Each structure stands twice: as structure tokens, then as C-alpha cells.
Amino acid sequence: MEPKKILIVEDDAVLLQMLANVLRQHDFIVFEAQNGIEGITHIKSDSPDLVLLDIDMPQMGGLFMLKTIRANGDKTPVIMLTNVNNPNSIADAAEFGVSAYLVKSDWEIDDIVKKIKGQLHINS
Amino acid sequence: MSSLIEEINIFGHCKKLEVPIWSCPRFVFLIMGVLISFSIITAYFVARQYTEPEIVIGMVTLLTIFLMAIMYILVNAFERVVYSRQTEAQRTKDILELKDQFVHIAVHDLASSATAIKWGLKTLEPKLVGLSDLEKEMFVNIRERNEQLITLSRRILLITRIESGHLEVTPLPINITETISAIKEEVVRAADEHQVTIEQVYPNDALMISTDAVHLREIILVLLKNAIRYSNPDDGKVTLTVNTENDHCVISVAHNGASISPEHRPHIFEKYWRDSAENKIEGTSFGMYIAKELTLKLGGTISFTSDPEQTIFSVTLPLAK
Numbered sequence: 001m002e003p004k005k006i007l008i009v010e011d012d013a014v015l016l017q018m019l020a021n022v023l024r025q026h027d028f029i030v031f032e033a034q035n036g037i038e039g040i041t042h043i044k045s046d047s048p049d050l051v052l053l054d055i056d057m058p059q060m061g062g063l064f065m066l067k068t069i070r071a072n073g074d075k076t077p078v079i080m081l082t083n084v085n086n087p088n089s090i091a092d093a094a095e096f097g098v099s100a101y102l103v104k105s106d107w108e109i110d111d112i113v114k115k116i117k118g119q120l121h122i123n124s
Numbered sequence: 125m126s127s128l129i130e131e132i133n134i135f136g137h138c139k140k141l142e143v144p145i146w147s148c149p150r151f152v153f154l155i156m157g158v159l160i161s162f163s164i165i166t167a168y169f170v171a172r173q174y175t176e177p178e179i180v181i182g183m184v185t186l187l188t189i190f191l192m193a194i195m196y197i198l199v200n201a202f203e204r205v206v207y208s209r210q211t212e213a214q215r216t217k218d219i220l221e222l223k224d225q226f227v228h229i230a231v232h233d234l235a236s237s238a239t240a241i242k243w244g245l246k247t248l249e250p251k252l253v254g255l256s257d258l259e260k261e262m263f264v265n266i267r268e269r270n271e272q273l274i275t276l277s278r279r280i281l282l283i284t285r286i287e288s289g290h291l292e293v294t295p296l297p298i299n300i301t302e303t304i305s306a307i308k309e310e311v312v313r314a315a316d317e318h319q320v321t322i323e324q325v326y327p328n329d330a331l332m333i334s335t336d337a338v339h340l341r342e343i344i345l346v347l348l349k350n351a352i353r354y355s356n357p358d359d360g361k362v363t364l365t366v367n368t369e370n371d372h373c374v375i376s377v378a379h380n381g382a383s384i385s386p387e388h389r390p391h392i393f394e395k396y397w398r399d400s401a402e403n404k405i406e407g408t409s410f411g412m413y414i415a416k417e418l419t420l421k422l423g424g425t426i427s428f429t430s431d432p433e434q435t436i437f438s439v440t441l442p443l444a445k
Contacts, residue, residue, distance in 0.1 A: 014240045022247070056232055083235040085278065086285070087294035087338050105235050105274040106310075109243040 004120050007031045007048035009039035009065065010081070011057040015104070019052065019081075022109055023116070036060025036068070043069055048076060050099075050120060052112075055082040055089060063089065066096045077119055081112065147204040156194045163187050220288065227284045235277040241270045264317075275349075279414055282342065283395075286417045293421050295334045300373055301326040301366050303337060307344045308364060311352060320352050320360030331366065333373050333443055339418040340441075343426075344375065346411040347437045351379035354435070368443065372424075376438045384430040392428065415439075 006028045010016040020030045033039040035057045055062040080101045138148035285291040351362040365376040393416040419426040424441040
């Protein structure tokens with residue numbers, strides 16, 4: 001089976017590297033972006049199978065990026081992975097059809113991998 | 125007597141208002157009174173001296189213009205005071221907003237760092253096998269402390285939002301027993317570590333309520349973690365009950381630990397309060413304050429009863445209509 005492509009959009013370099021390393025260990029092809037603008041560029045050029053998207057980022061935040069790609073007709077599954085935990089952001093993300101909204105600090109990294117695999121119908 | 129002296133101490137009043145003396149209404153009012161009295165006396169003597177109507181009319185006109193000028197100065201002085209207060213209020217508002225922004229950025233960075241530590245510790249877990257008991261204990265302590273940091277950062281943000289009036293509430297219909305069961309799963313590890321058993325009592329597992337699930341989760345986590353922390357250290361038991369009462373849903377969290385002493389009961393929901401005995405038990409101090417504020421935001425009430433047998437915290441929320 002073709003390895004699945006994951007785009008991580010995360011401004012915290014340490015978290016980005018941790019996620020990328022763990023996902024690569026699970027045989028995913030990983031693309032990295034540090035803000036929404038880079039994220040949109042990767043979506044256009046690399047057609048990822050799933051996007052892990054932070055919210056609070058410089059230049060372009062995750063919710064604006066999500067709104068932009070949906071407005072352009074892109075239907076790539078998106079999992080919000082953020083420490084922003086307020087009802088408005090969750091409702092906004094749901095409106096743009098995110099697959100899941102995960103609060104980073106509540107989740108262990110291997111549970112995030114399981115969630116991604118579940119979303120992509122990959123058996124663990 | 126002292127209040128009378130205080131009342132006529134015009135300079136003291138002006139100092140309190142923190143405005144220049146010529147912008148101080150009381151001082152301007154005093155000057156106005158002196159000038160009006162002087163004008164009336166002058167008008168009296170002039171009128172006695174000159175009886176021609178033109179002169180009297182001219183004098184009255186001048187006096188009126190003079191009084192209007194004085195009134196203008198007085199009104200201007202009041203406006204200055206009001207304007208200075210508005211500027212001060214705006215400045216205070218700006219400072220508070222800056223403080224909120226700072227807290228948001230600082231806490232966001234704190235939460236990111238704590239997340240990195242959490243994920244890093246998780247990847248190190250397989251290596252625990254080769255460690256000594258002491259090293260394993262240190263590992264568990266680091267993990268617990270880090271979880272406290274995560275909880276603390278989330279609660280600081282919540283308090284900031286509660287106090288700035290920016291706390292959003294998005295009510296949606298939820299199955300309350302399913303939601304509560306899922307929240308309970310989040311504290312299973314903590315319960316195991318404290319050797320506490322959690323019993324669930326749900327007479328009606330199809331109960332629907334309309335509420336904000338994010339805030340409800342925070343309330344129940346506070347109550348559950350509190351119950352685990354304070355339950356009987358030898359045989360800890362926590363009971364989670366969801367029931368109905370009239371047109372309300374009552375969520376109760378009971379534990380079998382020591383009762384809350386009567387003198388401490390009025391302070392349980394205060395923001396920074398913890399009694400000296402409880403201070404020995406680790407945890408953040410404003411959980412109960414957050415639980416109370418969030419419950420009120422959800423249109424509910426929170427209360428507790430405590431006796432030597434058990435302590436029960438109950439949250440009452442309206443049922444979905």
C-alpha cells in the first residue's frame with residue numbers, strides 16, 4: 001500500500017519535529033509547515049491525505065487557512081491539533097468540516113497517531 | 125464636625141480629583157460665587173448713582189455676559205473632570221486588555237512546552253523497564269508535575285476569560301451520561317495511581333441536556349480530581365451520579381474522605397482559598413472557583429454537603445426542552 005501523506009501545520013518547532021518524527025516512524029510521508037500560508041502552499045503542491053492543523057500561528061492562523069482551503073473547494077480531511085480550547089473555535093472548526101478537534105495537551109502522542117490511522121482507515 | 129471641615133476643604137477635594145485648580149469644579153464654583161456677589165454689590169452702587177434706563181440696561185447686559193462667561197468656565201471644568209475620568213477608564217481598559225493578551229501568549233507558550241514534555245515522556249516510557257525504582261518514581265513525579273502545569277495553564281486561561289467577560293458559551297444537546305462517562309475515563313489513571321475506585325450510577329442513560337460540553341467537561345474534571353485527591357487514603361471511593369430533579373439534571377460527585385470543617389465551608393468556592401491542611405495536598409487552588417463560575421455561566425447551580433461519611437458536590441443544570 002502506498003504510504004499516506006500527512007501535512008503538519010504547527011508553529012512550535014519542537015512539537016512539529018516530535019510529531020513529524022513519530023509519524024515517520026509509522027511510515028507516513030510528512031510535510032512540515034509553520035503557518036497557514038506555508039500550509040496552503042503544501043496542500044497545492046503535495047496533495048496530502050490528511051492535515052494536522054494548529055490554530056494560533058503567526059502570519060496566518062489555522063482557522064483562516066481552513067476557511068481558505070474550503071473556499072477553494074479542497075476537501076482534504078483536517079484534524080485540528082491545538083491548545084486553543086474554547087467553544088467558539090470548536091464551533092468554527094466544525095462549520096468547516098474538520099474530522100476531529102484535539103486539544104494537544106490532553107492527548108498522548110501515540111493516541112494522536114491512532115486517531116490519524118483511524119481517520120485514514122489504516123490498521124494499527 | 126470633621127466631615128464638615130472635609131466638605132469645605134476645597135483644595136483637598138481638588139487634590140482628590142487630580143485636576144488642575146482652575147479645572148476643579150468646587151474651586152471655580154467658589155470663585156464664581158465671589159464674583160457674582162461682587163457684581164451684585166457693584167450693580168447696587170452703580171444703580172444708586174445712575175438712574176438712566178440705558179445705563180441700567182447696559183449694566184444688566186454686561187452682568188449677564190459676565191455670568192454666562194463664568195457659567196461657561198464652570199461647565200468646562202466639569203467636562204474636563206469627566207473627560208479625565210473617561211481617559212483614565214479607557215487607559216485602565218487598555219492595560220487590562222494588554223494584560224489578557226500577555227497572559228494568553230504566556231500561557232499558550234507554557235501549554236506548548238508542557239505538551240512537548242508530555243509527548244517526550246511518552247516516547248521515553250518503553251525505556252522505563254531498564255530503570256531503577258527510584259528513577260521510575262522520578263519519572264512518574266515529572267509526569268504528574270507536568271500534568272499539573274497543563275491543568276494550571278488551562279485554568280489560568282479560563283480565569284482570564286471569566287474575569288474579562290470573554291467566556292463564550294455554546295450550548296448543544298448532549299447525552300449527559302455518555303458525556304460524563306467519557307470525562308470519567310480521563311481520570312482513570314489518576315484514580316488508579318491513588319488507588320481510588322470510581323462507581324457510576326446512571327438511572328436514566330438516555331438523558332439529554334442542552335449545555336456547553338467544553339465547560340461541562342472542565343466542571344466535572346475539577347470535581348472528579350478533587351474527589352480523588354481528598355477521598356479516604358486507605359480505601360478511596362468516588363461515586364459519580366447523574367439524576368433528574370423536577371426539570372433539572374443533577375450531577376453529583378461523592379467521596380468518602382474527611383469532611384470539610386464548618387469554618388472552611390463558606391470559602392470553598394473562593395478563588396484562591398485553600399485551608400492549611402489541604403495545602404499539603406498538591407493541586408491548583410482555583411478549581412472550585414472555576415467550577416462555580418462555569419456552572420453559573422451554564423445557567424446552573426453548584427453546592428455541596430459534607431459529613432464524616434461522605435462529601436458530595438452537586439451540579440444542577442436545566443434539562444433540554
